Amino acid sequence: MCRLLAATTGAAYFRMDTIENALHELCGVNVETEGYHFAYRLLRDNLNLGTSSIADSCNPVRATRDEWEQLAIDAGVTYKNIEIRCSDQTEHKRRVESRAALEGFGPPVSWEHVTSRLYEKWHKDVCVIDTANKSIETSFRELVSSLALQQ
Secondary structure: OHHHHHHHHOOEEEEHHHHHHHHHHHHOOOOOOHHHHHHHHHHHHHHHOOOOEEEEOOOOOHHHHHHHHHHHHHHOOOOOOEEEEOOOHHHHHHHHHHOOOEOOOEOOOOHHHHHHOOOOOOOOOOEEEEOOOOOHHHHHHHHHHHHHHHO
């Protein structure tokens, strides 16, 4: 959905999976936090140019959420926290287990990986879009409406 939002708005798009995979594949880096720090620098450059930017990441912990937010504050721009989730556990599991591997990315993560991942509750305002039992198109319209209402 982030890719669709970027295409619709013309915003720069930063996908953490792409950045982390490139660091691993091209540089042999066993990626921990390097991908985020690399993305922060790219995002900062774009924000300072006045380019709207979208960071697409799992972002399950407060530390990374705060870093993204601080980049926007430092650049003097508005930011929106968005969380895309699927509250229907059966549907979520089906989606995870039916994902195909993307070229150059290795196999998708397992359901066990998803459910065992550390996840911290949000401590700031966040626009939550629940995709359970909805099409991408319906979820995207909900996202766009929600963002418009927050302005």
